[in-house]
Amino acid sequence: MKRTSGFAALLMSAAVLGSCAQQPKAPDSPDALISNIMSEAAAAQTTKSPQTSETSQTTQPPQTAAASEQASAGAGSEVDLDLTVMNSTMIYSIIYDIMVNPDNYYGKSLMVDGYFDTMTDDALGTRYFFVVVPDATACCVQGLEFILPGKGTYPDDYPAVQADIRVRGVLDRYEEQGQYYSYIKADSVTTL
């Protein structure tokens, strides 16, 4: 059930991307290709916080440094943000936070468990890959885009759709059609 809805959401995100392609300079188009499947969040992304590179650098809360320090210390792992040791409520919330305030997270290494999914933007002909994370009630899901080192070829270098995976990498962003999108620059993607 949740996976079906997640997939439907990914298709929906594709539609959003498609519209971006047509209106590259629309101020309310999504800034990040972290596809948020929760409608509220999607609304927040598309209409609430249009982030350009100018604005994105100005909103750096002081908590960021502390957060990452404690993240590595508390979790006792070598990544800044180890989502694999957290419970689903926190994972979901943090991913939402990454999406809303991506600037606090760029350059941080992170590790996250979820299931694999993929979609294609028909207008651009580009394929995107996601690690999808459901929330505690298992009714809302969010996806984080990741890019494999050297990109690889689909489907040979990728896990099966819906397979449980662990993605490890650094949060980064790229520019496409004048918008910034956040993604995980993956060091490794392992099937669990």
Add this chain to the structure above:
Amino acid sequence: MSDFAAKLQLYFSYPFVWYALIVGLLIALCSSLLGVTLVLKRFSYIGDGLSHVAFGAMAIAGILGLTNNMYIVLPITLISAVLLLRTGQNSKINGDAAIAMISVGALAVGYMLMNLFPSSANISGDVCTTLFGSTSILTLKPADVIICIIMSVIVIAVFLLFYHKIFAVTFDENFIKAAGVKAEGYNLLIAIITALIIVLAMNLVGSLLISALIIFPALSAMRVFRSFKRVIVCSAVISVFCAGTGIFTSIMAGTPVGSTIVVTDIAVFFIFCIASLFTRGKAK
């Protein structure tokens, strides 16, 4: 144990966890203040009806794609609060049926609209979030927190300023009217604050569970305490305690926030039930 502490410290390094705690405690406080009055006035159903209306309004806001759905949800809920109150008082219409009609109707229309005009593809997710408030409390933005603080301060201030009037209207409306006090005005005030609280509380526990947040602390307090003031104070303490415990538990254990808070409220209710048996047995 140190592992637990480290985890706690880690989680609280995120500002959104603080936002959730602040907003959660404030909403719990506000809803418990009004809860006693609503339960005693037999208005519990208004809370329930309004929360369903708010759900329908949320669906409309979603379709319109408003940046802040407060602008739609708040006015619609306020108007419904006034209407529901009128219906409740009107002897011509069967108040019970009218309220059931409005509340269930709003629920159905809301769900229908969400399906017909999906603003995102994850309808089950939207519905789930609005009904059960899965994680929305943990996804608040600073602006939401400020709105919530302002509204809570208004609710608390109104409650304190009109405390004696609210008591009198709750205890005996007929007497107060006969004494030349405009009871309708205060009823309206109560309905409006209730609507405010419900719109706020949708973030915390979702619309299906709001009634629980409003009535359980009041019912628990009424089991044990015997003056209005003490019941209100006790209910506020219970509600804040349960909301705090609920939020901590859900963050640490990964359970859904809304239902964790309500389950804590239910647990406290049973403890107070047992306590009341004990104290009454002693008195006799």
Add this chain to the structure above:
Amino acid sequence: MGNVLHCQDIVLGWEGSAVVSGLNFNISEGDYLCILGENGSGKSTLIKALLGLNKPMSGMMIKPADMKAGDIGYLPQQTAVQRDFPASVREIVLSGCLPKCGLRPFYNKAEKELARSTMERLGIAELSKRCYRELSGGQQQRVLIARALCAAQKVLLLDEPVTGLDPKAQLDLYDLIAELNKSGVTIIMVSHDFAAAVKYASHILHIGARHQLFFGTTADYLSSDVGKLFEEKAVSENE
């Protein structure tokens, strides 16, 4: 003796249709008026009119110029809400002072003192911290009378005050009301207790189906046809 209320050919209605008509009566300061009538005779509509919550459809209702809405202390019938209401006696009596507060959010010293002295006057001072729902029926009525007296010192309107009380408590309450009347409080009591009405009241207003049957002093009432008829009925009901 000052006039409290003068009603001349009043027609009372509810939502456009007349419920009771031809009401002619007069209440003076210090009176003990008992309004008798069967259920459905329009007593509750009359109460609303007396309290100023419901305007007569026609006729004249003359009140002294210095009398405002709320100058009649009201003892309503108990509602289901009150029976399990968590409130202390003091909280309830104080709420009688509420109309005096206006928009002021808290009670002042004078109002607290009024509540205290009224509780003393009605012999419920030692109950002040008790919970209302744990009191006996008679005690509860005393609390509500104290509240009504806080709201208005001169006139009390009591709606079936002894309903649901045991005989001893009924007697106590009637004695208390008579005592208040002696101390100068004008009493208007709605009742269907014929025996108590003719025993305590100075005046009787008897309403039949849709119109007034009798108004006058208790002595006149007892010698009137209506009074005799009702007396027989009351006696036969008691047997």
